[in-house]
Every structure is written in structure tokens, then in C-alpha cells.
Amino acid sequence: MKLSRQFPMNALRVFEAAARLLSFTKAGEELGLTQTAVSYQIKLLEDTIGEPLFLRRPRQVSLTDAGERLAPKISEAFETISDAIASTRHQSDGTLIIHTTATFASRWLAHHIGTFQLENPQIAVRMETSQETIDFSKTEADVAIRSSKSGQWPGLRSHFMMKSHFTPMLNPKLAESVGGIREPADLLKVRIIDASDPWWVLWFEAAGLPGIDLEGRPTSRFGGIQAFEAAAAIAGHGVAILKPEFYADDVALGRLYQPFDLLASDGSDYWLAYPESRRNAPKIRAFREFMRKMMPTFQD
Amino acid sequence: MKLSRQFPMNALRVFEAAARLLSFTKAGEELGLTQTAVSYQIKLLEDTIGEPLFLRRPRQVSLTDAGERLAPKISEAFETISDAIASTRHQSDGTLIIHTTATFASRWLAHHIGTFQLENPQIAVRMETSQETIDFSKTEADVAIRSSKSGQWPGLRSHFMMKSHFTPMLNPKLAESVGGIREPADLLKVRIIDASDPWWVLWFEAAGLPGIDLEGRPTSRFGGIQAFEAAAAIAGHGVAILKPEFYADDVALGRLYQPFDLLASDGSDYWLAYPESRRNAPKIRAFREFMRKMMPTFQD
DNA sequence: TTCATGGATAAGTTCTCTTGATCCGTACAG
DNA sequence: CTGTACGGATCAAGAGAACTTATCCATGAA
Numbered sequence: 001m002k003l004s005r006q007f008p009m010n011a012l013r014v015f016e017a018a019a020r021l022l023s024f025t026k027a028g029e030e031l032g033l034t035q036t037a038v039s040y041q042i043k044l045l046e047d048t049i050g051e052p053l054f055l056r057r058p059r060q061v062s063l064t065d066a067g068e069r070l071a072p073k074i075s076e077a078f079e080t081i082s083d084a085i086a087s088t089r090h091q092s093d094g095t096l097i098i099h100t101t102a103t104f105a106s107r108w109l110a111h112h113i114g115t116f117q118l119e120n121p122q123i124a125v126r127m128e129t130s131q132e133t134i135d136f137s138k139t140e141a142d143v144a145i146r147s148s149k150s151g152q153w154p155g156l157r158s159h160f161m162m163k164s165h166f167t168p169m170l171n172p173k174l175a176e177s178v179g180g181i182r183e184p185a186d187l188l189k190v191r192i193i194d195a196s197d198p199w200w201v202l203w204f205e206a207a208g209l210p211g212i213d214l215e216g217r218p219t220s221r222f223g224g225i226q227a228f229e230a231a232a233a234i235a236g237h238g239v240a241i242l243k244p245e246f247y248a249d250d251v252a253l254g255r256l257y258q259p260f261d262l263l264a265s266d267g268s269d270y271w272l273a274y275p276e277s278r279r280n281a282p283k284i285r286a287f288r289e290f291m292r293k294m295m296p297t298f299q300d
Numbered sequence: 301m302k303l304s305r306q307f308p309m310n311a312l313r314v315f316e317a318a319a320r321l322l323s324f325t326k327a328g329e330e331l332g333l334t335q336t337a338v339s340y341q342i343k344l345l346e347d348t349i350g351e352p353l354f355l356r357r358p359r360q361v362s363l364t365d366a367g368e369r370l371a372p373k374i375s376e377a378f379e380t381i382s383d384a385i386a387s388t389r390h391q392s393d394g395t396l397i398i399h400t401t402a403t404f405a406s407r408w409l410a411h412h413i414g415t416f417q418l419e420n421p422q423i424a425v426r427m428e429t430s431q432e433t434i435d436f437s438k439t440e441a442d443v444a445i446r447s448s449k450s451g452q453w454p455g456l457r458s459h460f461m462m463k464s465h466f467t468p469m470l471n472p473k474l475a476e477s478v479g480g481i482r483e484p485a486d487l488l489k490v491r492i493i494d495a496s497d498p499w500w501v502l503w504f505e506a507a508g509l510p511g512i513d514l515e516g517r518p519t520s521r522f523g524g525i526q527a528f529e530a531a532a533a534i535a536g537h538g539v540a541i542l543k544p545e546f547y548a549d550d551v552a553l554g555r556l557y558q559p560f561d562l563l564a565s566d567g568s569d570y571w572l573a574y575p576e577s578r579r580n581a582p583k584i585r586a587f588r589e590f591m592r593k594m595m596p597t598f599q600d
Numbered sequence: 601t602t603c604a605t606g607g608a609t610a611a612g613t614t615c616t617c618t619t620g621a622t623c624c625g626t627a628c629a630g
Numbered sequence: 631c632t633g634t635a636c637g638g639a640t641c642a643a644g645a646g647a648a649c650t651t652a653t654c655c656a657t658g659a660a
Contacts, residue, residue: 006332009309010617012381025637032306037618039639044617049385050581051392056437058626059637064440066392073384077377081312084373085349092351092366137356137608140364281350310648325606337649339608344648358657359606437639 011045014038015053016078019063019071095124096283100145102129103226104270107246109145116290123283131225136275142284143274151271158273160299161291162245165263166199169230169247170239172257181239181259184209188217191238193229195219199241199266206264230256272298311345314338315353316378319363319371395424396583400445402429403526404570407546409445416590423583431525436575442584443574451571458573460599461591462545465563466499469530469547470539472557481539481559484509488517491538493529495519499541499566506564530556572598 014037017027024038031038046053053067063071100109105127113125134144136156151158168187175181178189184207192200195214204212218238222228226242233240234255242256244263250256272291274284292298314337317327324338331338346353353367363371400409405427413425434444436456451458468487475481478489484507492500495514504512520537522528530547533540534555542556544563550556572591574584592598 007313009313013307013309023637033617034619035638036620036640040617043639047577049389050578051388052437052440055440056638058624059635061638065395066388069391070384070388073380077380077384080373080377080380084370084377088351088366088370089349091369095365137352140352140355277347278350323606333648334650335607336609336651340648343608356607358655359604361607 008041008044008048011041011048012074013078014041015045015067016071016074018042018054018061019067020075022061022063024061093282094122095126096287097126097128097140097142098145098287099128099130099134099139099141099143101131101147103243103246104145104147105129106227107230107243111249112294115294116287119290120283120286123286142278142281143272143287145270145272147268147270149267149269151269151273153273155276156273157276157279158271159288159291160297161270161272161295162297163265164243164268164270165265166203166241166243167258167260167263168203168239169242169244169251169256169258170233171236172254174236174238175257175259181257184260184262187239187259188212191218191220193220193232193238193240194222196221197229197241199264202266203241203262203264207260207262308341308344308348311341311348312374313378314341315345315367316371316374318342318354318361319367320375322361322363324361393581393583394422395426396587397426397428397440397442398445398587399428399430399434399439399441399443401431401447403543403546404445404447405429406527407530407543411549412594415594416587419590420583420586423586442578442581443572443587445570445572447568447570449567449569451569451573453573455576456573457576457579458571459588459591460597461570461572461595462597463565464543464568464570465565466503466541466543467558467560467563468503468539469542469544469551469556469558470533471536472554474536474538475557475559481557484560484562487539487559488512491518491520493520493532493538493540494522496521497529497541499564502566503541503562503564507560507562 014027014031014033017030018024018038021027021030024042025035027033028035028038042054049066049070051066052064053070054061055064098109109127113127117123117125128141133146133148133153134141136144145161147164151160170181170190174190178186181187181189184204192214195217196219200214201212204210220232220237222232226240226246229240230242230247230250232238233242234250244251244258247256247258251258272288278284292300314327314331314333317330318324318338321327321330324342325335327333328335328338342354349366349370351366352364353370354361355364398409409427413427417423417425428441433446433448433453434441436444445461447464451460468481470481470490474490478486481487481489484504492514495517496519500514501512504510518538520532522532526540526542526546529540530542530550532538533542534550544551544558547556547558551558572588578584592600
């Protein structure tokens with residue numbers, strides 16, 4: 001059975017307005033309905049309650065005892081409801097939930113999000129990190145930052161942010177200790193941090209040394225989590241293959257050294273994504289603008 | 301524009317159930333809808349609020365922060381509403397508003413309504429008297445007692461209660477003072493209380509004295525309000541033409557004397573009427589049963 | 601692996617609700 | 631006291647919302 005049959009919610013809403021204004025016509029105007037519609041809805045409500053709520057006097061309706069009793073409570077309830085909805089909307093507008101990779105979070109977002117906060121003091125930011133691509137219908141998130149080849153997901157709008165290229169990096173002291181790294185092959189003099197990382201193969205190929213076998217060489221494994229590999233490299237445990245954009249600071253501080261300009265890529269890029277349907281939510285709009293400003297390669 | 305468009309009330313109702321049960325399917329069962337319908341309504345609500353309210357996890361949905369915040373307020377509002385409606389229904393059920401003629405009220409109802417109250421202690425009775433036939437859509441009333449020839453009104457259900465017949469009555473002492481009233485013509489020896497009352501002509505006709513001219517005779521006028529005429533007759537001011545059913549008490553007490561058994565009628569009868577649509581309201585049903593019991597001539 | 605559970609989706613159907621036209625009764629102005 | 635404006639009721643017709651049926655998909659359990 002239809003819900004409206006059991007409990008005519010809309011009729012209640014109409015009643016509330018009519019009781020407040022003591023006029024069906026005015027209530028109609030307020031709600032964007034015709035007088036006919038109001039009359040119909042009121043009758044519907046009276047039928048389901050089983051009590052007349054209005055006395056139809058010429059040129060004016062007035063409430064019956066029953067209507068008089070009902071009206072204030074209904075008004076109160078509607079106030080509760082609209083307050084609740086408004087505050088839900090408002091509060092949710094006030095928190096931006098960003099899902100991102102751990103690396104992007106620690107290497108880029110952590111450094112720049114302060115600017116966003118400064119510019120949008122009314123928006124709280126919650127950052128969540130995860131390796132897998134999240135599903136917006138299953139995870140609570142407003143935007144996601146992901147690396148992916150196409151950056152196209154059904155139902156999502158996405159913006160290209162930056163190329164995901166990489167190059168070897170190591171502690172400058174470690175480089176010195178092996179007499180400097182002058183050509184790619186010199187890298188093999190030091191421990192390869194996570195030789196199982198597929199990026200190595202790609203980079204050596206780009207460097208003109210295809211088919212290099214890193215298997216069996218001294219290595220350390222970190223499960224492909226770049227932030228850990230970087231930390232190891234900074235500590236001088238070996239050479240890691242990293243995204244230079246993320247480690248410019250460490251290079252500047254002399255904690256990391258990038259021996260070659262050569263960058264390789266696996267074709268994946270960094271994308272910002274969010275549900276198409278929410279593209280106009282203020283907080284999402286604000287974050288998009290922020291990214292556009294902070295990241296030269298950001299694209300609409 | 302449709303109201304449901306601006307503010308999906310029904311969707312809120314569905315949301316309330318879904319949030320409480322944390323299941324679209326169960327909510328559907330509770331509301332008598334399919335799971336599909338629930339899914340549809342929730343999506344509708346999410347679209348208008350602009351925030352996802354549920355996380356769709358396999359085999360279970362859960363509330364988002366926004367949903368979590370919204371749910372208790374909505375529940376509260378609905379509780380307010382249903383309480384309000386229930387109490388309106390209940391309280392209105394608890395008061396029976398009877399519109400009646402002054403005469404019927406004072407002469408019959410006043411004597412019997414106590415029994416009704418005793419049998420229906422939960423129903424308060426409010427009596428209103430008026431000479432005109434009331435319009436249930438313009439006047440607050442549950443039932444009306446009226447004298448009328450046909451007893452048929454559009455939209456109303458009506459029950460025949462009693463014939464509206466009448467006969468002359470006077471104070472027994474007054475009758476003695478003129479040597480007794482033995483035949484109709486003897487009535488002319490005393491003052492006629494409200495000779496303008498058309499009932500007199502009818503009664504004299506029935507008594508075999510048609511065309512009697514009461515004009516110019518001593519009289520007292522009370523605007524056709526029987527209760528006043530009766531009071532005057534009891535006080536010994538003259539002879540009034542009254543409904544004997546209403547004055548049985550006064551006859552028994554010796555305050556009034558009915559000289560003839562002959563009753564005349566103008567064709568009007570007493571009817572109980574109420575809106576057809578409300579025939580099953582408990583209080584109306586109770587009053588109908590009461591009348592059936594107390595008034596031998598009452599008809600369904 | 602298969603089954604059961606719970607939700608999403610698509611397409612079709614029902615029927616609520618809205619609209620627009622018209623009528624009626626009263627109040628108020630002239 | 632008459633004409634006009636106001637406010638509501640009623641009716642028929644049509645739009646579109648709400649709901650259903652059928653089907654699919656993903657996951658957790660057996």
C-alpha cells in the first residue's frame with residue numbers, strides 16, 4: 001500500500017501552513033500550490049484523522065477544537081524537522097573528508113592543506129588514507145585522490161593533477177661513499193630499496209638498461225609504500241625510486257639526492273575524483289579551487 | 301510545483317524507519333512497501349539534502365555521519381506528530397457536541413443525558429442550542445437534533461426519533477377556575493398563550509373546529525419558543541399548545557393538565573442527524589445506541 | 601563453491617495530486 | 631441594496647510521482 005495512504009505527510013505540511021495563516025489560499029501561495037490543492041489535502045487529512053480540522057466560514061476558515069489542538073504540535077514537529085535538515089546540511093558542509101594515498105597525504109597534502117584551512121576556516125578537514133580505490137557509496141568520503149592510468153570512473157568527475165613519474169633517490173652521503181653516482185649502472189653499487197617495486201624495471205628501461213635483473217641483489221621491502229621507502233633512503237639504507245615532486249624538500253635539505261634528471265612513468269597519473277552529483281557542494285567546490293591554485297598541472 | 305518536490309515528507313518517514321532498523325528491506329516491511337520503494341525514497345531524500353545518509357555495505361547499510369545526526373531528530377519529530385494526531389483523535393473522541401433545539405434540550409435531553417454520561421464516562425458532552433438548522437461544515441458539532449418534515453439532508457445520515465405532535469395544556473387550577481375544560485371550545489374561555497402559533501389552527505382543525513379565529517383574543521407571544529410558552533402555562537397565565545412527551549413530568553406533578561387526548565401534528569418530526577462520513581466515530585455510535593435505547597420510537 | 605541475504609537498477613503501472621474552470625455564498629464599497 | 635471581490639468547494643482531466651515486478655550484483659556463510 002502506498003505510504004501516503006497510511007499517513008499523509010504532505011497533507012500535514014499543508015495543514016501546518018493553513019492553520020498558521022488561517023487561509024487555504026494563502027497557504028497555497030506560501031507552498032507554491034493552488035487553493036484547490038490545499039483544499040484537497042486538508043480534506044484528506046481530515047478524513048484520515050476522522051475529525052474536521054477547519055470550519056469553512058465564508059471568506060475565512062477557522063480551526064475547530066481539534067485543529068486548534070493539533071496545529072501547534074505539528075508546527076513544532078516541522079520546525080524540528082527543518083532545523084534538523086538544515087543543520088545536517090550545514091554541518092556536513094562543514095567537514096571535508098579526503099581519501100588519499102598515504103604518500104600523497106604525507107608528501108603533498110600535509111604540506112599544503114594548511115593553506116586550504118586558512119582560506120576556508122569554516123571547513124574542517126578529515127583525511128583518511130587507504131591503498132585501495134574507494135567506493136563512494138560504501139565509504140564515507142567527499143573526495144578521493146588516487147593514482148590511476150585513465151582517471152575515469154563511472155559516476156565520478158575527475159581532474160588530472162600530476163604525472164606520476166619517478167626517479168631514483170638516495171642519501172647524498174651514501175652516494176659519496178660509493179664514489180658518486182654518475183651513470184645508471186652506478187646505482188647497482190648500493191642496496192636497492194624494494195627491488196620488487198616494478199618502477200625500477202621501468203626506470204632502468206628508460207635509462208637504456210632494459211632487462212636488468214635486480215633479483216638476488218641486496219634489497220629491502222616495504223610493500224610498495226613509498227613513504228617508507230623514502231624514509232629508508234633518507235636514512236641511508238639504499239636507493240629508492242621516488243616521485244621527485246614529493247621529495248623536493250628533502251633534496252633541498254640535503255637529505256636526499258637525485259642523481260639523474262631522467263624520469264620514468266608507468267602511465268599512471270594522480271587524479272582528484274568525487275561523485276558527479278556532488279560537484280556543486282560548496283566544500284567540494286572550495287577544494288577543487290584550492291587544488292587548481294596550488295597545483296600548476298591541475299586540470300578541470 | 302509539487303509539494304513533495306520541495307520537501308519529500310514521505311521520504312523522511314521512510315528514512316526514519318530505515319535508520320532505526322538499519323535495513324531497507326525491514327523498513328519496507330514495516331511500512332508496507334517493497335525494498336525497492338525504500339531504496340528509491342532514500343535516494344530521493346539524499347538528493348534533496350545533498351548528502352549521502354547511508355553507506356551501502358553488502359548485507360547491511362549503515363548511517364553516515366550526516367545520517368547519524370539527522371536520524372534522532374527526525375524520529376523525535378515523527379513521535380511528536382503521531383502523538384499529536386493520536387491525542388487529537390482521542391480528545392475529540394472524548395467530546396460529543398450536540399446541537400439541538402432549546403426545547404428538546406431542556407425537556408428531553410436534560411432529563412436523559414445523565415444516563416448517557418453514566419454509560420459513557422469517557423465522553424464529555426457539550427450541548428449547543430440554536431433555532432436554525434446547522435451546517436456541519438460551518439459549525440462545530442457532532443450530531444444535531446432537529447424537527448423537520450422529511451429528515452433528509454444531503455451528506456447527512458438521519459434517524460427518525462419521534463413524531464412532533466402537540467395538544468393544549470394548561471395549569472389545572474386555571475382549568476378549574478373556568479369550570480373545567482370539557483370540550484375544545486372551552487379553551488377559548490382562557491387566554492391563549494401565543495395564539496400566533498400555527499399549531500393552534502392545526503389542532504382546532506383536528507378537533508373539528510376549523511377556521512377558528514384566534515386573532516384579537518387575549519394572548520401572550522413568546523416567539524414560538526415552546527419552553528417559554530410552557531413556563532407561562534405552568535404559571536397559570538393561559539393555555540399553551542405543547543408536545544405532551546416533553547411535559548409528562550409537569551403533568552405528573554400537577555403543574556400542567558392535558559384536557560384532551562387528541563394530538564395534532566404539522567407533519568414535522570424529530571430527527572437525529574450527523575455527517576454520513578462520521579457514522580462510525582465511536583462517540584457518535586455511542587450516542588446513536590443510547591437514543592435507540594431511550595426513545596422507543598427511534599428508528600435506524 | 602554454492603546459497604542466502606540485502607541492495608541497486610530498469611521498465612512498466614497505478615493512482616495521487618495538481619491544474620484549470622466554474623460555482624457558490626458572504627462581505628464590503630459605493 | 632446592488633455589484634464586486636474574496637475565499638472556498640467541486641469536477642474532470644492529465645502529469646508525473648510513487649510503487650511494483652523482474653532481474654542483477656556483491657558479499658558472507660555453509
